Amino acid sequence: MVLIRACLVEDIPLNGMRTVSILDRAILIANIEGKFYAMDGTCSHQFANLSFGQRDKYIIECPRHGARYDIRTGKVVQNLGPEHRVNDLRAYRVEIVDGCLHIDM
Numbered sequence: 068m069v070l071i072r073a074c075l076v077e078d079i080p081l082n083g084m085r086t087v088s089i090l091d092r093a094i095l096i097a098n099i100e101g102k103f104y105a106m107d108g109t110c111s112h113q114f115a116n117l118s119f120g121q122r123d124k125y126i127i128e129c130p131r132h133g134a135r136y137d138i139r140t141g142k143v144v145q146n147l148g149p150e151h152r153v154n155d156l157r158a159y160r161v162e163i164v165d166g167c168l169h170i171d172m
């Protein structure tokens with residue numbers, strides 16, 4: 068594993084979230100009650116940008132068809148149904164180093 072700088076801590080305000088590009092991957096970072104979480108930022112179904120979705124605490128809802136993921140684990144917590152399955156995403160450890168968020172890739 069290697070820590071890669073993503074952005075400044077203040078780039079993601081309290082209870083905000085955004086997508087950053089790291090090693091050609093979209094990574095969604097959320098600041099939930101002052102703690103940072105990260106997972107893949109693209110839905111596994113039809114590749115919607117999850118930063119445009121709704122967040123309910125740790126659950127991120129895809130803005131396109133409504134699949135839901137837990138950002139702590141990347142796991143699907145609500146799928147679409149038998150004909151349109153979504154797959155788990157990868158979650159990443161976030162570390163703060165010198166005022167910057169780093170993602171453990």
Ligand code: FES
Nearest residue numbers: 110112113129132
């Ligand atoms: S693109 Fe995310 S659920 Fe379809």
